[in-house]
Structure formats: C-alpha cells, structure tokens
Amino acid sequence: MLRLGHLTSPRYFEGPIGEMDLEFQRVLLKVQESLTSDEVQDLVFLCSDLLSLKDLSTVSSAGQLFCLLEKMNQLSCEDPSLLLELLRIMKQNSLIRILTSEDYKQTDSTVFSQQISPYRQLLYELSESICDQDLKNIKFLLLKTLSRKKLEKDTTLLQLFLDMEKEDLLGENNLGVLQKIIADINPSLEKRIIQYKTERYEPGGMVISQEIGKITPASPSALTILAHAVGIMEEQVDRLSLTEGPASTSGDQCQNSDSHSVIENKSLNFPNPEIQQYEMKGDRRGVCLIINNYDFSACTLGNREGTDIDKESLKVVFKWLGFEVLVEQDCSRNQILQGLRSLAARDHTPADCVVCCVLSHGQVKGIFGVDGEIVTFRELIETLSPNHCPSLYKKPKLFFIQACRGTENQPAVFPQTCSEDEDALCSDAAVPRDSIPEMADYLLAMSTVPHYVSYREKGKGTWFIQSLCRSLQRLVPRGIDLLSILTQVNSDVSKKTDKSGLRKQMPQPEFTLTKRVVFPAPRAQRPLP
Missing domain, CATH: 1.10.533.10 (Death Domain, Fas)
Structure with missing residues (x-):
C-alpha cells in the first residue's frame, strides 16, 4: 500500500489506496485547512521529541508534519492516537470531533495516548x-x-x-x-x-520514569472487564519491604518502605495439599533467559535507565533457585524471537521448567525490540509451545514481563484524581486478555494490568521486578507456591505510590497452569546485592 505524499502536492491522489486510507487523508486535509501557521508551529514544537530537529526545520505546513509522522510510523489510519493527543493538548475540540465523527470510526474518542512528554x-x-x-x-x-x-x-x-x-x-x-x-x-x-x-521528582532528585510506546485504543468492554478485575483484587498478605543494598541506595524514600516489615504466617493461606505440584526433581531446574533492553537510540523511544539493576537482581535470584541464567542485551524484534527459538531448540528433558524474563518498553499488543518493532505476546509465548519444543511438554513455562500495557496512569482509590497534565512514569508493555494461547502449563506475570503504565526508578529498578525478586527470596524457603508469591507481589506493588500519592500500579498474572509451582528451597541462602 502506497503512502500519500504532501497533502497539498499534485501527488495527493497518486497510486492505489484503500478506502479507509483515503478517508483518513481527507480527514487530515480538513485538519490541515483548519490550522493557522502559528498552530502548525505549536504542533512542531510538541513533536520535537518524536522527530529530528533537522526534519522539523523544513516543516511549514500541517500536511508536511503529518507526512513526516506517517513516514516514521507515528501516525496512520489504524492509529491516529498521536494526532488526537496533540489536538487535545491544543484544545482543538472541534478538530477532535472531526477525527472521531461517525464518518471515521477508527478510534475511541475517550482514549488518548501519552506520547507527548x-x-x-x-x-x-x-x-x-x-x-x-x-x-x-x-x-x-x-x-x-x-x-x-x-x-x-x-x-x-x-x-x-x-x-x-x-x-x-x-x-x-x-x-x-x-x-x-x-x-x-x-x-x-x-x-x-x-x-x-x-x-x-522524588526526594533526593530521583526521577521515576515511564517507558511507553504507542497505545492501541482500548475497547469499552475490555476496560470494563479490567476495571472489575482490579476492583476485586484484595490484599492477602502483609507488605514486604523493598529495600536495597548499599550499592543501589539513592536516598529515594517515596515508597514508604519499612525495612523491618515481616510476613506473618497467618497472612498466607497455604494451598490445599490435594492440589498437585509440578515435579521439581530433575537433574537441573532449567534455563532462565533474561532479555534486557536498555538502548533504544535506534528508534524514538527513550533509554531505560535502571533496567540493569533489575537484570542483576534477576540473575542473582534465579541462579540462587538453581537455574542456568542466560542474558541477551539490547535485542531487536528479530533477535528476541531468535533468542527464544534458540531456547526452544535446547533439550529440556532433564529440566523441571523454563523461565523467560523480558525487560523492555511495550504497549497493549506486545513488547518493543530496540529497533522499535513489536513482538506480540502470542509470538513470545508460542515460541516455547510443545509444537516447537516437545521437551517442555507438561512442564511449566514461566514468563515475567516488565513492560507497560498502555499509557494510562492508574489512580489511587480515594476522592482525588490526577490532572491531565501529570507526567507519566516509565512503563513497559501489556498483554491483551487473549494473549495466552490455548495450551496448558503457562504463566505470564505482567507488571501491570492492561492499558496502564508500570514504574521504574532509575536508581533502584522497577517496582514489579524488585518486589518479585525479594518475594521469591523470602517465600521460596517457606514452601510457598509461585501464584501465592505473585499475590504477595500484587500486595507489595499495589501499596506503592509516587510522592503525590496519586499514581498506583497493579501487576497481573495470567496462567494456564494445571498444578502448583513450588521451587525447592535452595540449600544456601544469600541476600540480594
């Protein structure tokens, strides 16, 4: 399919084009004709973090800017969310109505992305x-x-x-x-x-970042389901502290962590012993693959400061649990898939399970490679399906995803709301409700519920991964199963907030496990670095 040139150029109607593309270009032309030259410069300024200043210096019309955004895959008839956000910031409500009119139904006018910082x-x-x-x-x-x-x-x-x-x-x-x-x-x-x-900023000047990609507008039905899922989530255990060793101390106290907090046995409801457990008696526990994406300089996404702290914590904990840990750094889409194919090509017969941890930017559809290309959650998971890796048949395949599932800030539950100008925190990616294939023995532990961001402290790592590592270290020796540990992580992260007390985060596990996952207690315990 050919993309259109400048809306005002003679090439406007050149080449084959789909009906929806043509309708979208007509809408863009209406928007262009409604903007003054000063308003075009406002658009250029707001986009100065998304496009190079060299490219923007040549822009003299809205049509030229739209063409640049289309060329960089920032704007399309399938995803006009960036333009909607720009018009919202500029309070161009009449133009928003044009984009969300009955004649053009490509987006939900109530859902805006947050790509402008x-x-x-x-x-x-x-x-x-x-x-x-x-x-x-x-x-x-x-x-x-x-x-x-x-x-x-x-x-x-x-x-x-x-x-x-x-x-x-x-x-x-x-x-x-x-x-x-x-x-x-x-x-x-x-x-x-x-x-x-x-x-x-948090006390001590520590920036809490947000890792966001482009957000696919959510359907009202999906939002309703997720709101209900979050609403019924109850705290079942006392909160664990999320303190770190001297190497990562930053003076940031916004999490209100209590270094003396403990877990009381009465806070945990131990599972019914009649529920079977996956066998964990193999010659080795298995492989833990960590995909750690930091450097996004090849695309328009920002670097993920603090992700190396998560990587090191995961390495320590999973080695402690008996896993062979492999780390892949700064992977493109193809490199992510190739790394998983290589993992699937191994013989996992002597292993008990397999773990894959992905630390990256993301969106509703999946996670980003450092080239800005998406790996969908279905692609991620199906790589290790029994069809591709028979030696993992009936063995647990555990995925831990630190990525945003959208760009919305999850508010605290009290009569106080965030203004629309509040900054968003670093987020990775979210998974749609149907992202787990119809096959057994999978766990997909996401750092946040769909359509919301998750948070990463540049000097401490992410709320989700740090809580996961700490909870595994404390609860595995007590014989607690993995889903109960993830309930602890839900409780821990749900109590965190930024300094304003307005931004919250709720992790969400999705699974098709048929038995309990209980890791054997390591013989020697050692604290996280």
Whole structure:
C-alpha cells in the first residue's frame, strides 16, 4: 500500500489506496485547512521529541508534519492516537470531533495516548499563558544569555525554548533558569513549574520514569472487564519491604518502605495439599533467559535507565533457585524471537521448567525490540509451545514481563484524581486478555494490568521486578507456591505510590497452569546485592 505524499502536492491522489486510507487523508486535509501557521508551529514544537530537529526545520505546513509522522510510523489510519493527543493538548475540540465523527470510526474518542512528554506539555502550557509584554520581558532577561539574533522580535516563546535547549539552558531535568525567569515575569506561572517538579521528582532528585510506546485504543468492554478485575483484587498478605543494598541506595524514600516489615504466617493461606505440584526433581531446574533492553537510540523511544539493576537482581535470584541464567542485551524484534527459538531448540528433558524474563518498553499488543518493532505476546509465548519444543511438554513455562500495557496512569482509590497534565512514569508493555494461547502449563506475570503504565526508578529498578525478586527470596524457603508469591507481589506493588500519592500500579498474572509451582528451597541462602 502506497503512502500519500504532501497533502497539498499534485501527488495527493497518486497510486492505489484503500478506502479507509483515503478517508483518513481527507480527514487530515480538513485538519490541515483548519490550522493557522502559528498552530502548525505549536504542533512542531510538541513533536520535537518524536522527530529530528533537522526534519522539523523544513516543516511549514500541517500536511508536511503529518507526512513526516506517517513516514516514521507515528501516525496512520489504524492509529491516529498521536494526532488526537496533540489536538487535545491544543484544545482543538472541534478538530477532535472531526477525527472521531461517525464518518471515521477508527478510534475511541475517550482514549488518548501519552506520547507527548509532560515536560513538553508544560512548556506549551506556559507559552499559552504568556502575553506579548511578558515575552518582551523574557527576551530582555535573556539578552546576556542568548544571541541577539535569536531574540529578534518575531521569535516566539516556543522558539526561545528550543534555543535554550540547544544552549543547555533548559531541559526536562534542567528547569532552574526558566523558573527564575518566570518568577520575575509571572509569579503565578512559577507555581506551575514547582508543581511539575514536585510531581516529577522524588526526594533526593530521583526521577521515576515511564517507558511507553504507542497505545492501541482500548475497547469499552475490555476496560470494563479490567476495571472489575482490579476492583476485586484484595490484599492477602502483609507488605514486604523493598529495600536495597548499599550499592543501589539513592536516598529515594517515596515508597514508604519499612525495612523491618515481616510476613506473618497467618497472612498466607497455604494451598490445599490435594492440589498437585509440578515435579521439581530433575537433574537441573532449567534455563532462565533474561532479555534486557536498555538502548533504544535506534528508534524514538527513550533509554531505560535502571533496567540493569533489575537484570542483576534477576540473575542473582534465579541462579540462587538453581537455574542456568542466560542474558541477551539490547535485542531487536528479530533477535528476541531468535533468542527464544534458540531456547526452544535446547533439550529440556532433564529440566523441571523454563523461565523467560523480558525487560523492555511495550504497549497493549506486545513488547518493543530496540529497533522499535513489536513482538506480540502470542509470538513470545508460542515460541516455547510443545509444537516447537516437545521437551517442555507438561512442564511449566514461566514468563515475567516488565513492560507497560498502555499509557494510562492508574489512580489511587480515594476522592482525588490526577490532572491531565501529570507526567507519566516509565512503563513497559501489556498483554491483551487473549494473549495466552490455548495450551496448558503457562504463566505470564505482567507488571501491570492492561492499558496502564508500570514504574521504574532509575536508581533502584522497577517496582514489579524488585518486589518479585525479594518475594521469591523470602517465600521460596517457606514452601510457598509461585501464584501465592505473585499475590504477595500484587500486595507489595499495589501499596506503592509516587510522592503525590496519586499514581498506583497493579501487576497481573495470567496462567494456564494445571498444578502448583513450588521451587525447592535452595540449600544456601544469600541476600540480594
């Protein structure tokens, strides 16, 4: 299928094209014709984290910007969520209605992605609140900082922001200069910057990040099912602390962890002994494959700071449990699938089970390779099916996925909601309800429920993986089965929050296990590093 060229060019109707594509291009043309030149520059500024500044420097119309976004797979008739988000930020409600009209039903107008960073939205919000006289005063204050050429009278505030970023005077983690200027010009706007910094940073300056990809709009029925699933989740055990050793201490106390918390036996309902257990008496426990994706510089996604902490914790715990640990670093889509095929090609006859841990960015459909390409959850799981690996027949195949399942922030359950400008935290990927193939002996433990983000502290690792490792170390020696351990992880993570107390996370295991998974207690115990 051919993509269209610039909407205003003679090539607009060239080449074969599907009916939906043509309708989408017509909608884009309506949007383009409704935007002023200033509004086009607003769009360009908001997209400056998604496209290169070199490409954006040539954009003079909305049509050119749309073509760039389509070329980079950021915009399509199947997924117009980025454009909807941009129009929402700019409060272009009439244009949103065009995109979600009866004539074009490709998306749910109530579901928006969060691909524009909270930082970029903050700068846009400030620019909308600055009058012409305030802009002149800001330029005067910057006279000794930026060149006079960059401060000529036609320069907009958004252009000034970009120039300040080029001079390293402004950034997501560098708002000091801007705050001082705004405080002198408009003290009421300074409060907005302070609010952003308070919400964005934890004590000690530790950033909690969000790993997000493009979100596939959720159907109302799926959201209803998930809301019910989260609503019936009850706390069954006391919370475990999530403390770390000296090597990872960052001074971040936002999790309110209690280093002296313990698990009381009465908090755990031990499983019915009549339920059978998978045999764990083989010559070896099995292989644990860890796919650790950090470097996403080859695509538009951000690097995953803190993921190496998760990787090391997983290595220590699964070696302690008797697994042979293999680590694959920074894998593309093809490399992820090839790594799993190599794992499936092994003879697992003497092994009890197999484990695969994936640490990456993600979305509803699956997890991202470092090339920005998706591996669906079905592809991930079916690689180790008995059809491809007969030696794993009737043996547990355990997947632990640290990835976002969407871009929505899960709110705390009390009468207080997050504003739409709140920053999102790092998330990986989520799995659809039908992602587990119809075969037995699978466990897919996801870091969050569908359509929501999961959180990663750059100096401590992710909430989910760190709680999983700690819970395994504490509960395996007590003979607790894996699903009960994951219930403990649910309890632990559900009690965590950011400093504002508004963002929450709920992990979710999905399984087709037919027996209990109980790891034998290791002979020697050692703490996590």
